[in-house]
Amino acid sequence: MRFPALRRPHSLAGQLFAMQAVLIAVVVAGYALFTYVSDQRQAETAAARQATAVARSIADSPSVRSAIRSADPTARLEPYALQITRDAKVDFVTIMTPTGIRWTHPDERQIGKPFLGNIGPAQHGRTLTETYTGTLGPSVRAVTPVSDGGRIIGLVSAGITVETISERVQDQVTALLGVAGGALLLGAVGTYVVNARLRRHTHGMNATELSRMHDYHQAALHAVREGLLMLDGHYRVALINDGGRELLGVDEEEGVIGRSVADLGLPAPLTGALLSSEPRVDEVHLTASRVLVVNTSPVSGGEQRGTVVTLRDVTELQSLMGELDSERGFTQALRSQAHEAANRLHTVVSLIELGRAQEAAEFATAELELAQALTDQVIAAVREPVLAALLLGKAAQANERGVELVVSQDSRLDDGLLPESLSARDLVTVLGNLIDNAVDAAQGGPGARVTVTACANASEVVLRVTDTGPGVDPAHADLVFQRGFSTKPAGPGGRGLGLALARQAVVRQEGALTVAESDGDGGGGAVFEVRLPLRAACPVPEGGVR
Known part of the structure; x- marks a missing residue:
């Protein structure tokens, strides 16, 4: 049947x-x-x-x-x-x-x-x-x-x-019926036209299907962890999910729906990306505490109806990539040192074979003393193991690029002094990016040198990185910390992200990051200073920053 x-x-x-x-x-x-x-x-x-x-x-x-x-x-x-x-x-x-x-x-x-x-x-x-x-x-x-x-x-x-x-009356009724028929026909045609447009907008779905789609839409909207933001044709927020509110730092009580993107208080580069009429694909933008990957796409349909924005949080990934870059640099430095050690060993063996044992002993001892002196200097000044390893690796990298990296005698950072709230990852992000930026600035100049000072007490942690480069234009003192700003040509991966990430980490720790002209013995250059509050400040050495 x-x-x-x-x-x-x-x-x-x-x-x-x-x-x-x-x-x-x-x-x-x-x-x-x-x-x-x-x-x-x-x-x-x-x-x-x-x-x-x-x-x-x-x-x-x-x-x-x-x-x-x-x-x-x-x-x-x-x-x-x-x-x-x-x-x-x-x-x-x-x-x-x-x-x-x-x-x-x-x-x-x-x-x-x-x-x-x-x-x-x-x-x-x-x-x-x-x-x-x-x-x-x-x-x-x-x-x-x-x-x-x-x-x-x-x-x-x-x-x-x-x-x-x-x-x-019959004559009037005849005219009335004609007018009524015309009104009925006109109303029917108007209703048909309106409902034909409604049918296109609802894609022929009935009320039950629309209700079910709305329920699924709401469930999917709030289930995804990524941020989703929908803007109308005037760039006003039409829809935002819980992930979007969290990533953009917007409270639900603020009444975001209906407000323009320009009024949300977002960083200028991120606001510009959201207001752009062109699609954006996997752009990296920084907020006060996050690194976001932003994608934008206009709503299809033959007219500019709005924009769909997706947001992904890559803060942790970016931090891990920074640590990985540091470890990779340290590994490359060790490989380079191993290669140099092999060359030195061949030199020592050759001197011995030539019967110059005394010269061979002096050559080997001088190289060992130089390497040990650098290690002893770093370990004596910075006993925090992660930062000590970072400084040794960066010193080797800088040496390969013709830049001398010096740890100031004023440095003192003991192991166990830092609280759990101040993670080693943030310190690596801040100090590593500042050193990389300083080496880039000093490289190629006469007497290229980068001086690092790291000290802490019960009040705060102070990190200073001084270079002998051309310095920073005072007019760009704030711009250097914005993503995308760089005075050097951009490579395949782009420039201008390191200092922005450093500042973000400092802001996350409620600290301060400043840049000024160096007045030390190097003559010129820039000095970047980071102050991370703990609980009387580290004394500034006499004669300026070295």
């Missing part, structure tokens, strides 16, 4: 079209009925006024009074009444005695018979209007007295039959 396939419910646009069509039809029909009843009443009222005017005009006519006083009123009044009936467009004019005996009537057989209707008010000098069924059928009539010297000498009645009134 086969069951008939279930019919898919009509789309939301189709349901609305049916409802609106029925509603328009009911409204038009109701209006037509109301207008018909109203026109009928108005026609009866107009007929009563017309009959009253005709009756009073006849009653006020001197010729009518004269004819009533004549010997044969009917002979003189009947032609007059028939002419008035034709000219005034009424159905009958009856002139009668004060007691109601007809002198005139459209039907000659009714002359001399009593008038059918109420004549009491007219006999007392008042005009009466009523709807009454007489010899011609139901009619709207008026009865008024004919007075002569204060005495009532006759009565006049003029009327219009209900059938005639209905014929007059």
